Amino acid sequence: MPSCEQQLREQVIRAGRMMYERGWIAANDGNITARLDSERILATPAGVCKGNMLPEDLIVCDNDGNRISGQRERTTEMGMHVAVYQGRPDIQAVVHAHPPVSTGFAVAGRSLNLALMPELVVSLGSVPLADYGLPGTPALSEGMLPYIPKFNAILLANHGAVCYGESVPEAYARMETLEHLARITLVAEMLGGPKVLPRVEVEKLFAARGRYGVHVPNKLEPGSPTVAEEMPDPEEKLQVTRQQLLALIDQALRMRGVV
Numbered sequence: 001m002p003s004c005e006q007q008l009r010e011q012v013i014r015a016g017r018m019m020y021e022r023g024w025i026a027a028n029d030g031n032i033t034a035r036l037d038s039e040r041i042l043a044t045p046a047g048v049c050k051g052n053m054l055p056e057d058l059i060v061c062d063n064d065g066n067r068i069s070g071q072r073e074r075t076t077e078m079g080m081h082v083a084v085y086q087g088r089p090d091i092q093a094v095v096h097a098h099p100p101v102s103t104g105f106a107v108a109g110r111s112l113n114l115a116l117m118p119e120l121v122v123s124l125g126s127v128p129l130a131d132y133g134l135p136g137t138p139a140l141s142e143g144m145l146p147y148i149p150k151f152n153a154i155l156l157a158n159h160g161a162v163c164y165g166e167s168v169p170e171a172y173a174r175m176e177t178l179e180h181l182a183r184i185t186l187v188a189e190m191l192g193g194p195k196v197l198p199r200v201e202v203e204k205l206f207a208a209r210g211r212y213g214v215h216v217p218n219k220l221e222p223g224s225p226t227v228a229e230e231m232p233d234p235e236e237k238l239q240v241t242r243q244q245l246l247a248l249i250d251q252a253l254r255m256r257g258v259v
C-alpha cells in the first residue's frame with residue numbers, strides 16, 4: 001500500500017474516532033470518504049463503529065460509489081458522498097455525521113443562515129437545509145444538489161449534516177465549526193434571540209476571505225447569510241382588522257388544542 005494511501009486511511013480513522021468521542025455519531029452512524037485518486041474513493045464501511053476502526057476496515061469504491069475492494073459492506077449513504085464529488089472537483093474529502101445540535105436544527109426544519117460571528121461568516125457563510133431523502137435511494141442526495149456548488153456545509157432535513165473540504169482534516173473542521181455555530185445559535189435563542197450583524201460588516205468579512213486563505217464558493221446573497229437589515233423589525237406596527245385578529249387568536253388556540 002503506498003504511503004500516501006496509508007496516511008489517508010489514518011486520517012479517516014482519526015476523524016472517525018474524534019466524531020465518536022464528541023458525540024456527533026452513535027453506534028454505527030456517520031461516514032467519511034476521501035479521494036484516493038481521480039478514479040477511486042476511500043470510504044468507511046457500513047456496520048462498524050467509526051470510533052473504533054482499523055485501517056483494513058475501510059473499503060475502496062469507484063466514482064459511482066460501487067465497492068471495488070475491501071471486505072466490509074458499503075454504506076447506504078454513499079450516494080451523498082458521490083453527489084458531492086461529482087458536483088465539486090475541488091473537494092477531496094466528505095464527512096457525514098448526526099451532531100446533536102446541528103441535527104436538532106435539521107429536524108426542526110431550520111437552516112443556520114444568520115450572520116452571527118465573524119469566524120463563521122468567513123468560514124461557512126451560511127448553512128442551508130436540504131430536503132429530506134430516504135437513505136439508500138437517489139432521494140438522499142437530490143435535496144443537496146442545488147447547494148453542493150455553493151456551500152461546504154449542508155444540513156439534511158430529519159437526518160444530520162454533511163461537510164466537505166480539500167482534505168479530511170478540513171472537512172472534519174467544517175463539521176466542528178457547524179456544530180459550534182448551532183450550539184451558539186441555540187444559546188442565543190434561549191437568551192432572547194441573536195443579534196445579527198449588519199450588511200456592511202458582513203460585506204467586509206466576505207471580502208476578507210482571500211486574506212484568510214478560505215476557499216468557499218458562496219457569495220453574499222439575500223438571506224445567505226441573513227443580515228440585520230433583513231430581519232423582521234420587532235417594533236414594526238402591523239394593521240389587522242378585528243375579524244383577522246379574532247381568526248388569528250382562534251387559529252392559535254386550535255393549534256394548542258385549547259378549543
Ligand SMILES: [Zn+2]
Nearest residue numbers: 030077159160
Ligand atoms: Zn446519516
